[in-house]
Amino acid sequence: xxxxxxxxxxxxxxxxxxxxxxxxxxxxxxxxxxxxxxxxxxxxxxxxxxxxxxxxxxxxxxxxxxxxxxxxxxxxxxxxxxxxxxxxxxxxxxxxxxxxxxxxxxxxxxxxxxxxxxxxxxxxxxxxxxxxxx
Amino acid sequence: xxxxxxxxxxxxxxxxxxxxxxxxxxxxxxxxxxxxxxxxxxxxxxxxxxxxxxxxxxxxxxxxxxxxxxxxxxxxxxxxxxxxxxxxxxxxxxxxxxxxxxxxxxxxxxxxxxxxxxxxxxxxxxxxxxxxxxxxxxxxxxx
Numbered sequence: 001x002x003x004x005x006x007x008x009x010x011x012x013x014x015x016x017x018x019x020x021x022x023x024x025x026x027x028x029x030x031x032x033x034x035x036x037x038x039x040x041x042x043x044x045x046x047x048x049x050x051x052x053x054x055x056x057x058x059x060x061x062x063x064x065x066x067x068x069x070x071x072x073x074x075x076x077x078x079x080x081x082x083x084x085x086x087x088x089x090x091x092x093x094x095x096x097x098x099x100x101x102x103x104x105x106x107x108x109x110x111x112x113x114x115x116x117x118x119x120x121x122x123x124x125x126x127x128x129x130x131x132x133x134x
Numbered sequence: 135x136x137x138x139x140x141x142x143x144x145x146x147x148x149x150x151x152x153x154x155x156x157x158x159x160x161x162x163x164x165x166x167x168x169x170x171x172x173x174x175x176x177x178x179x180x181x182x183x184x185x186x187x188x189x190x191x192x193x194x195x196x197x198x199x200x201x202x203x204x205x206x207x208x209x210x211x212x213x214x215x216x217x218x219x220x221x222x223x224x225x226x227x228x229x230x231x232x233x234x235x236x237x238x239x240x241x242x243x244x245x246x247x248x249x250x251x252x253x254x255x256x257x258x259x260x261x262x263x264x265x266x267x268x269x270x271x272x273x274x275x276x277x
Contacts, residue, residue: 021242037241047231051224053176055269058277059212062189062204065197075224082194089187096234128198 030085032091039088046081078129088120090115168255176233179226186223212277221270228265232258 009056055072057065068074094111101107147153164170190212196207210216236254240246245254 008144008154009145010152010217012140012141023276037238042205044231044235046228051227051269055273058273059208061208062197062201067205069197085187085190089180089184091152093184096177096181121187121191125194128191128194130210 031093036088036091039084039091042080045087046077046084050081051078064065066132069129075129075133078133079126082122082129086118086125088119093118095133168259170257172233172258174241176230179230179233182226183223183230186226188193189219189223224269225262225266228257228269230260232261232265251264 054067056082057068060068069078093114097107097110097114138143143155145153145155147166168236211220236245236258239254240251245251
């Protein structure tokens, strides 16, 4: 990088417009943006249901919690909540990493670690729900 | 100038000479309008809720493991530290929930003009405060 006092010159034979076209700067088009919105919309009713359920289960012993989670509707909604939450979380934290980590290799590594953590935690939750409820 | 992004930072001055554009000032020099504070809070609460999912994971895993493990998780959540964590979690969750609804309305193309985003911003703040208080009043009454 030249110092700010030196006169700049352009060597790139590619216009900013060309870079913005097609899949854009993120190389993924708008799929990430859409997935973030779709999971957000799914989480609106799921979050309200979860808050209500969590308040009703405050301080409950394990049998009560297991009986609640064994019913088909709470089990399905809990699994849906886990999947939507960890997908939404992964998408959101990826943007945070991309915004604040300027180094490309470190950025890519951090995003991969994040994806692995979110997938593993989601699987841990899913297996736990199935083990309690089935 | 090899990176195409650097080209965006170059312009011609009135003499027609290529010059580097100045960088705009950063966050610390601005006064804090409501929309800016809420935007930053939306991201901070999002990250905090990511940490909060560890609490949800622990709760579900403990229920799957044994009576003692679940009793320990329930005891911790009912302890002073647990209640503070749960209060912070519920506050962050409800804020992110209402602020997220505001974002979805914007994405649908409504309310992105000066009077409306201030009104919806204060609505988010008030809704978060009221629902958190009601939630804890009901929760503590049932508990």
